[in-house]
Amino acid sequence: MKxxxxxxxxxxxxxxxxxxPVNPDGPDGPDNPGPDTPAxxxxxxxxxxxxxxxxxxPSPGQYKLTVTNIGTEEVRNFDVAPGSGEKFDLIPGVYNIxxxxxxxxxxxxxxxxxxxxxxxxxxxxGESTTIKVSASASSALVFKxxxxxASKALGSSTGRYLKDTFFEIxxxxxxxxxxxGICLGDPLSYKVFDFSDKxxxxxxxxxxxxxxxxxxxxxxxxxxxxxxSFVIAASAIDHTKxxxxxxxxxxxxxxxxxxxxxxxxxxDANAVNMILACTIKETGLGNQFGKFTDGAWVIFYPSVExxxxxxxxxxxxxxNYGLEVLKADVLDAVDFLKTENPDxxxxxxxxxxxxxxxxxxxxxQSVVRKIASTREDGSIVLQDTNxxxxxxxxxxxxxxxxxxxxxxSWSTWTTxx
Amino acid sequence: MTKKLTYLLAMLSLPLILQASEPRDxxxxxxxxxxxxxxxxxxxxxxxxxAPEAFNLVDAGYSYETGDYRRMxxxxxxxxxxxxxxxxxxxxxxxxxxxxxxxxxxxxxSSFNTLLYDPYDERxxxxxxxxxxxxxxxxxxxxxxxxxxxxxxxxxxxxxxxxTDRIAAGQIDPRAESFHYSVNVKPGLTWHPGxxxxxxxxxxxNTFERSIPSISNSQETQKVFLLKGLGNWVGEQxxxxxxxxxxxxxxxxxxxxxxxxxxxxxxxxxxxxxxxDTRTRESATQPKPHGSTLKQDYDANITAIWGGSIIHKLxxxxxxxxxxxxxxxxxxxxxxxxxxxxxxxxxxxxSTGSTYLSYDAxxxxxxxxxxxxxxxxxxxxxxxxxxxxxxxFNYTNxxxxxxxxxxxxxxxxxxxxxxxxxxAVKNFSSDYTYNGHRTDTAPVQVLYPHNLSILAxxxxxxxxxxxxxxxxxxxxxxxxxAEGNFLISSVQKNRTALSGAVRLYF
Numbered sequence: 001m002k003x004x005x006x007x008x009x010x011x012x013x014x015x016x017x018x019x020x021p022v023n024p025d026g027p028d029g030p031d032n033p034g035p036d037t038p039a040x041x042x043x044x045x046x047x048x049x050x051x052x053x054x055x056x057x058p059s060p061g062q063y064k065l066t067v068t069n070i071g072t073e074e075v076r077n078f079d080v081a082p083g084s085g086e087k088f089d090l091i092p093g094v095y096n097i098x099x100x101x102x103x104x105x106x107x108x109x110x111x112x113x114x115x116x117x118x119x120x121x122x123x124x125x126g127e128s129t130t131i132k133v134s135a136s137a138s139s140a141l142v143f144k145x146x147x148x149x150a151s152k153a154l155g156s157s158t159g160r161y162l163k164d165t166f167f168e169i170x171x172x173x174x175x176x177x178x179x180x181g182i183c184l185g186d187p188l189s190y191k192v193f194d195f196s197d198k199x200x201x202x203x204x205x206x207x208x209x210x211x212x213x214x215x216x217x218x219x220x221x222x223x224x225x226x227x228x229s230f231v232i233a234a235s236a237i238d239h240t241k242x243x244x245x246x247x248x249x250x251x252x253x254x255x256x257x258x259x260x261x262x263x264x265x266x267x268d269a270n271a272v273n274m275i276l277a278c279t280i281k282e283t284g285l286g287n288q289f290g291k292f293t294d295g296a297w298v299i300f301y302p303s304v305e306x307x308x309x310x311x312x313x314x315x316x317x318x319x320n321y322g323l324e325v326l327k328a329d330v331l332d333a334v335d336f337l338k339t340e341n342p343d344x345x346x347x348x349x350x351x352x353x354x355x356x357x358x359x360x361x362x363x364x365q366s367v368v369r370k371i372a373s374t375r376e377d378g379s380i381v382l383q384d385t386n387x388x389x390x391x392x393x394x395x396x397x398x399x400x401x402x403x404x405x406x407x408x409s410w411s412t413w414t415t416x417x
Numbered sequence: 418m419t420k421k422l423t424y425l426l427a428m429l430s431l432p433l434i435l436q437a438s439e440p441r442d443x444x445x446x447x448x449x450x451x452x453x454x455x456x457x458x459x460x461x462x463x464x465x466x467x468a469p470e471a472f473n474l475v476d477a478g479y480s481y482e483t484g485d486y487r488r489m490x491x492x493x494x495x496x497x498x499x500x501x502x503x504x505x506x507x508x509x510x511x512x513x514x515x516x517x518x519x520x521x522x523x524x525x526x527s528s529f530n531t532l533l534y535d536p537y538d539e540r541x542x543x544x545x546x547x548x549x550x551x552x553x554x555x556x557x558x559x560x561x562x563x564x565x566x567x568x569x570x571x572x573x574x575x576x577x578x579x580x581t582d583r584i585a586a587g588q589i590d591p592r593a594e595s596f597h598y599s600v601n602v603k604p605g606l607t608w609h610p611g612x613x614x615x616x617x618x619x620x621x622x623n624t625f626e627r628s629i630p631s632i633s634n635s636q637e638t639q640k641v642f643l644l645k646g647l648g649n650w651v652g653e654q655x656x657x658x659x660x661x662x663x664x665x666x667x668x669x670x671x672x673x674x675x676x677x678x679x680x681x682x683x684x685x686x687x688x689x690x691x692x693x694d695t696r697t698r699e700s701a702t703q704p705k706p707h708g709s710t711l712k713q714d715y716d717a718n719i720t721a722i723w724g725g726s727i728i729h730k731l732x733x734x735x736x737x738x739x740x741x742x743x744x745x746x747x748x749x750x751x752x753x754x755x756x757x758x759x760x761x762x763x764x765x766x767x768s769t770g771s772t773y774l775s776y777d778a779x780x781x782x783x784x785x786x787x788x789x790x791x792x793x794x795x796x797x798x799x800x801x802x803x804x805x806x807x808x809x810f811n812y813t814n815x816x817x818x819x820x821x822x823x824x825x826x827x828x829x830x831x832x833x834x835x836x837x838x839x840x841a842v843k844n845f846s847s848d849y850t851y852n853g854h855r856t857d858t859a860p861v862q863v864l865y866p867h868n869l870s871i872l873a874x875x876x877x878x879x880x881x882x883x884x885x886x887x888x889x890x891x892x893x894x895x896x897x898x899a900e901g902n903f904l905i906s907s908v909q910k911n912r913t914a915l916s917g918a919v920r921l922y923f
Contacts, residue, residue, distance in 0.1 A: 040762060040804035071746035073651050074854045091805045094746040094760045118748055120760050158634065194751045316751065338659065339652040
């Protein structure tokens, strides 16, 4: 009978393998699970709003917190009043936290924003995080709609048509402003590319990565009245004849120049040609914008002269160059991600606290800024909280000048096709 | 490729070296190996005193499966061309056994597997998945040998070495090329006091899989899910600056204990343990951790064999595997130009267990058998969990199998082996619960519910097979065999499998 004892003992050992949960902070380290450790438990987290840098702006009274777990990409929102001491249960992890509010006083609109990035929350007894918020007045010119991912070519199941992207920029203020000299560019990721050893006060700048296009003009050639918008098209023609797209023949500007007329065989429509101010890195794309789908976009009015081709700064990644632009010159910025991971954001939260996940090329989709209110004259006021996640939504039907927005007085042409 | 051909030729030559003296067939081979229970153990040293008679087998076959009863990562259709050869012989005091197997697989209609040759390998839990019903072409080369030598009167030493080389290529975007290498070494010792044999063996295995994702249509990047477990995932893409080469590295340590008794009847009992430490990284130049797993395997078996004109074999086997996954949160460090792990959490636990009781009876006829009856009853258990958000994936099944084989011997030495098998699986319980924020996404809506419905379905299968073998010269038998299997399930999904092979026994 003894002969059977050993194998039976072995079977008993196997059957006794107990089912135990796991613990992120087990005493035996992350890669050596202890069989008797407790389960992962939520962390009681207390946000602390610091309003010491609001200046003259009034306290909005309540902030919307966006808490993003950069490991799981889970985004949670909480409403918090300063000093409330409220606690929220979070999964242990590393978080990006944004506090935002919108308010007004004496006819001026204010955006309130504060961000803290890469906060590790793991202590089961609880943790608190201080979020320092600041206030800024809204910009006059803002992105209203961006056709970002091109469309499908007619008669082809797989062909992509890449020339119909556009940017519509809207005067969201109550004063006339001028489009002359305004630049459009796509910035490099502030997390990946570093220029601190190439320029002093690198933190005051963002860095453009491919092309910078500039609107020509003497300074007063292209006035944009309140409630008017202008369109910058890749190509200001009617694209409906060749793609599942739209008619851009009434666009005010197009990104075309001699260089691309030669290369792309592209029609030079009646729209005003943009100036290709900087070619920091030439891309292989068949149109004149540097990126599709996966990129951030910025409009800015440079207060200093831009560097010329060949003079750009080399980043910490060899052969990757950038053009510095003062953050103070930025009028509006939006961040589009290829993934749903907010850790891939290119723009610092101070420029854009949010991001939008966009689809791949050929989807004929645009991002459209939401309407905040309507003035007495019927013109719209667009939502501008410096948070793309909040301010924009994706549309599967791109359209220029939607909501009855007016063209500028000087925009009178329609391209003959 | 040259290396593979060299291996192939080397292994092909092994059966030619290991020549046997009498013609053999499938029934003889089965009885031969049944009488040598140490063949199936993890300790090769046991073969020094309990080896099968010399045999050689060359098998070239093709199998084809089709049907909706499949997990998402398996093909709607699956065609496998295989070449398998093995042989055993004693050279002097050294008992040898060797095997080479080559499989060429063409799989269509599988999804939720962007990177791996074997998407079900729980060591590689942190992988990528996509919803595109794709096509994979896979090739596998597996070479192994066992050698055992007596050390004096009471001791023996042995070793079992196995080398596996697999490549896989996805054919539809998002696609990947996967290269998998594995070497597995099991040294063993046995001690023979009287009628008993006591054995101990070690285990070391090194596994490496490198998978290179890509797209053919550069205009359209492809979305993939980086799986964390039970419906939790983070988004990535293939194409552009998306997912780059993934590296899966695993080191395995383990061992086993065995005990056998032979005194007219035979008893063998064994227990084994293996610990697999696996790291998953993206990119060789800027390594980004994607998670690590620790898989622990436990198994125990006991088998008794007795009888003369009727040989009885009764076995009880139990196995349990638990995989714990640790997922990192990574951030790019601009200062060092490396990915930093800022936080790690042990979130995933995958548990798989099974216990089977089996019985075989062979009515012997010379060195072979005329009838073979078999039956198996068992329990399968899966219990997976994810800590936060709390998620579960569980099922418990009962498995029943019954089979019969009839071996007919004709004049001039030809044989016909007819076999039939019925099997049934009854589910006792199943559950998939997901409490996270990915509720409306494909892994939660499609992958796990579908796979649970398949794994936890009540189902029945029937199979028939036939092998006709005849001597073509002295010591050489040529056999043709065909097999068919049909499965029906309670989820209205069926699966049909057909196969054919040509075999040489010598």
